[in-house]
Amino acid sequence: MSKEKIALFTIFGGTGDLAQRKLYPSLFKLYQKGYLKEHFAVIGTARRPWTNEHYHGVITDSLASLNADPATVAKFAGHFYYQSHDVTDAQHYVTLKQLSEKLDAQYGLQGNRIFYLAMAPNFFGTIAQHLRSENILTPNGFNRVIIEKPFGHDFESAKELNDQLTATFNENQIYRIDHYLGKEMIQNISAIRFGNNIWESLWNNRYISNVQVTLSEKLGVEERAVYYDNSGALRDMVQNHILQILSLLTMDQPVEFTEKDIDVEKVKALRSLRPLKPEEVATNFVRGQYAADGDVKAYRNEDKISPDSNTDTFVAGKVMIDNFRWSGVPFYVRTGKRLADKFTRIDVVFKRPIVNIFNHDDVRENDDAATSLAPNVLTINVEPTEGVELRMNAKALGQGFATTPVKLNFAHDAAATANSPEAYERLLHDALNGDATNFTHWKEVAYSWKFVDVIQKYWDEHTPDFPNYRPGSMGPDASDELLRQDGHEWIYKE
Structure with missing residues (x-):
């Protein structure tokens, strides 16, 4: 054929x-x-x-x-x-x-x-x-x-745009492209989860402490200044790319690996996002804007950017999902420009052992003894390295029985990655095949906007203290505090 x-x-x-x-x-x-x-x-x-x-x-x-x-x-x-x-x-x-x-x-x-x-x-x-x-x-x-993208500027504009398109095309004829869904390791999320019982058995609130998603960019706004200043990191990255990644990480197993069944489960996951009340935004989401540093201009001094712009170039947030599988597990997300490096990664942090048997004195005298054991972390490296890494505890070399974290790694080699289809190539091929599995559907877009709109509206009504982070860092200090208040920390640090 x-x-x-x-x-x-x-x-x-x-x-x-x-x-x-x-x-x-x-x-x-x-x-x-x-x-x-x-x-x-x-x-x-x-x-x-x-x-x-x-x-x-x-x-x-x-x-x-x-x-x-x-x-x-x-x-x-x-x-x-x-x-x-x-x-x-x-x-x-x-x-x-x-x-x-x-x-x-x-x-x-x-x-x-x-x-x-x-x-x-x-x-x-x-x-x-x-x-x-x-x-x-x-x-x-x-x-x-x-x-x-952008498919709308908020829910109302997105609905208006969708109504205009569906006056001519049926939903199954509309392919809303999100190039992150064409990336090799984003597509691999389903294979890792549903192709390995070792992970899917643990993929729930009984065993997972928290999940962290980081989309980091090293450059500033570059040639996208006009668009970006009317959008910001929340609309540009969280509403689409990050929430799409969260839907793949949190959805239940579909009946079959088909466009229709996957969409059903992604929509259920996005419907389960806990909506924030306006007064909860400040304690659950952090925004930032980069300052000047040496030869690097502050955002407000970039070409075509207003000197009093309050556009966010960084976002970090805690997202909760109210369903049986994920109740109580925080999903921490962050993205921004002028950060330490360009990369995308997902860190799944597992709960520590209840008892640490390898530190006998602490076990007898300290109820928090298990904290000396590092948590197991499954890291999905999306870019620039494509692969999977597992951090686990093992015995340290030498006398005694001290434990130390070790890493098990798999990464696609450079030759395989070079010959692998780029995201747009994959997605154009899917469109030719009439397969919209890796495109976003209207209900997914709608629930994403409804979640984000509350945050954006609160920010629009409150003046931020910008600029508030140094280029080359991983964002403002409040991003670290967001996790610290829950007893967690970012796995990736600058």
């Missing part, structure tokens, strides 16, 4: 940074691996008055780092067509329809169409409306739309 996928891609925003950095290289890798062959075409649209030849040059340049065979690159680029397009002008969709039908016949695309909206979200509804009104959707093939 052929693995070739047949489709016409229409990329709205085809001249943009996302298309050039992620989409074109990912499509080319699918082409190299035979998932795309002769029966595919791509229409790139944007306002710029480019020719097909200029467009092909841009695509070729976007693939330069792949060191691919020039003849293969030229053949691949020959499947791309450019249309100067104003998304608000109905007449331009007439031209788009004519080109789409021509390419459908030329490449034998069977009416299969994927629309990628690599544009600002305020245009999503307009594009969807015109795709319907100008009859660009086909009755004889599949029609799927892929959209980037």
Whole structure:
């Protein structure tokens, strides 16, 4: 059976940074691996008055780092067509329809169409409306739309956007991309949990003390300043990436490993998030903004950032999940810019042994003797290293019977990682297959926004004391205090 996928891609925003950095290289890798062959075409649209030849040059340049065979690159680029397009002008969709039908016949695309909206979200509804009104959707093939975040600015705007999209597309035709769900070790969470009885048997509040999720970025806002200053770390990272990771860590085992069953369990997990009351926000969530340090500018001094901006560049929080499996277990999350390094990791901290038999004097005299034993920690390293690490206690070398933490490690080697599909490549392949397992669904988005909105509203009504953390650190001191007040500490320290 052929693995070739047949489709016409229409990329709205085809001249943009996302298309050039992620989409074109990912499509080319699918082409190299035979998932795309002769029966595919791509229409790139944007306002710029480019020719097909200029467009092909841009695509070729976007693939330069792949060191691919020039003849293969030229053949691949020959499947791309450019249309100067104003998304608000109905007449331009007439031209788009004519080109789409021509390419459908030329490449034998069977009416299969994927629309990628690599544009600002305020245009999503307009594009969807015109795709319907100008009859660009086909009755004889599949029609799927892929959209980037941000999916709304809060629950109300997200619902409005969803209503606009569902006026044209069914929920099973909408692919809300979250590139973290395309990462190898995020997808591995389910395999680690449900493929190993040793872990799933312990994956509950009887054995787990707390869980820590860290998404750390070393750089500042860079070219995303305008977007970021209207978003902040809470909306940019917590509402989507972090809560999606939490849903995978906390969901119950699905009946089958299918899109429908996984979505059911993720939604149940997100519904179980304990909603914060406004007066609880300050004791459960910490926000920060980076200061200046040497050659590093303070956030408020970055280009295109207001000098009195109160946008959060760091968030740490304690999330509680009110269900039978997780009641009483805190999930600590943190993310921020200008931190110590760039990495993503998940630390599952297990409860200590009730009794420490290896320290006899303490056992007799100190009720807290077990604290001399380090907790077992299962670490899932998402990036830049991809792998799993287990910290456990063993006998220290030498006389006596002192214990010491040791680590069992597994990491994908560099060659395997280099040949592994990048997140966008995985997700584009899934969209071609009609598999939305690793995309977010509306109910997941809705429950995530409802949880985050309470925090954001409280912050909007209270002026922070910014800046409050040093670049190169792991955020403000209040982040450490958040765990310390519960008797815990971050596993990863700077």
